[in-house]
Amino acid sequence: MDLTNQKITHKVFGEGHIVSHNDTILTVKFDNDKKEFVYPDAFDSFISLKDPAVAQSMEKVVKQLKSEEEEQLREEKEERRQKLIIKKQKRKLKNGRLHESSQAVFWLDEEEQETIFSDWEVSTGKVQSGANKGTPSRAARLRPNSAIVLTAREEEQEETERRILGLFMVPETFSGSTNEDGVIPAHSKYRIQLTDEEADKMLFWNYYKNKNYPERTTWNSGKYRYFDNIWVAQMLKDIIDMRTGEEREEVENFLTYFCQVNALDKESITEAEGALKL
Template structure:
């Protein structure tokens, strides 16, 4: 569409002709002087083209630009609402974190089957399972005790071995902003830094039942049902300390020590006063 030399009428300046224009401005020669206007905004209310066919084409351009402008404004408004919603969520999370009271058993031990032994360490997350009965049957189980101070212990046994031979595969702190009671999908992701995997040789030296005990039956080592158990914060600290002492690689040992210190800080545990492991294996 060419607008050069096209005749126009302006409400204030009268008849003129277009001498120059681009995507954002237009220059018109009137009887006494040239005037510049915003293009194509000036058309419609203030300026009218004499050529009807060109005016029709220009209307299409103006309509398209208005639609693009409206779409841009809509996106800005949606972005503003999203930012406000995210801010409200952050405030809510900060409030929950600030008001959180430590539970003495806010650690999780997870039973990894053959497939999960690889996936849990590769993806660094576990699935808490689904509710078996009631109104919420089939929905993911919420790991309600897990919070920023919580760690997840990954364990497994060979199908031919007794439960007492369950060994530790790895451990991770939960993601920095994870709150179990708000978990809708049942997945428990790992912290960006604090995650440790044991070699097969290291794992053989870390039997789970060295630390864990059912106080109602202190010498009995049975799991029965379910994918996970909550257990004592002190037991997790004992495990982390032993892993740190077990690691021979300097970088892994340093990370394990930092993990242990961070965990103790988050759970208000004094490392110097940490008791020795006294799980079911130690009571036989």
């Protein structure tokens, strides 16, 4: 917006006209002097344009720029917060307080498959025996560095055909050991739903293996189980290879964050070596 030669009124210096301006500086000529002001802030406080139409247009510009500045400040604040979380997570890992297998895979039933990607939360289920029978199960190993992998298979399918339907990080404030209702909510940003075509290519047992029985592909009981941090990174890396554009960028951001909070080197992620690949 070119404001050169526009007449203005300053609350202190009186009337003048604009000599020049750029993205940051506004130069105004008064009777006997030239003065520089911060652009566009000056229009929001002590300088007013005499032309009503130009003044109205300038008001919109100032409002838009202020909105952009506020958004930038929010993003910078969020970036600082994320860096602090990552720093704390790395310190915990260094001190041995982050488990190397703090990720969880869930077996979704038919009802959960219908609601998971609208509700974006999953239940740990109930304790099946003992003194706490019937109470919500606590996934005590889950922490802010944890991801939840959502899987399912049809009743008539073999276990080897279990597909990955999606993934999400838990919120930064989540703690499985203090979670009383057994509900694990998804992070507001780091969540991914796979298409049917993608899920068909993402077989869970390509990544998971029982360390004592590497070739065994069984899931006899239990709603969820823990597994290695690196396996989630491998999953995300393979999803990235299937996507383009903004959808690819979404997964890349997920992978970057996941590696940071789990102190993993994103450039050194190995190829998957699950039970189906042995």
